[in-house]
Amino acid sequence: MAKGVMVVESRPDPGREEEFNRWYREVHVHDVLDVPGFVSVQRFKLCRRDDEAEVPPPTYLAVYDIEADDLGAPLAELAARSAAGRTQKSDAMSSDPPPVVRLFELVE
Numbered sequence: 529m530a531k532g533v534m535v536v537e538s539r540p541d542p543g544r545e546e547e548f549n550r551w552y553r554e555v556h557v558h559d560v561l562d563v564p565g566f567v568s569v570q571r572f573k574l575c576r577r578d579d580e581a582e583v584p585p586p587t588y589l590a591v592y593d594i595e596a597d598d599l600g601a602p603l604a605e606l607a608a609r610s611a612a613g614r615t616q617k618s619d620a621m622s623s624d625p626p627p628v629v630r631l632f633e634l635v636e
């Protein structure tokens with residue numbers, strides 16, 4: 529069975545960070561982890577250095593652990609569920625720029 533991670537870079541719309549985090553924590557993480565192949569998730573927030581006037585987007589990073597015979601299958605199933613309205617989206621997530629999703633395979 530292959531192992532990998534799906535890495536998602538995203539940010540909330542201005543002034544909606546609390547709403548974004550509540551949706552991510554209480555809804556979105558569960559929607560994703562209900563898909564066979566997704567086994568866990570860790571979320572991170574970008575640290576701002578003292579010399580930065582503003583945190584550039586994206587401000588959040590989610591790393592989802594995947595275990596599946598075909599690493600692309602869980603992502604395809606997640607996309608199918610989203611298209612069918614079986615996952616809940618939040619308008620608190622910025623779509624400008626849209627989230628960036630990348631899939632990485634474990635190298636042993």
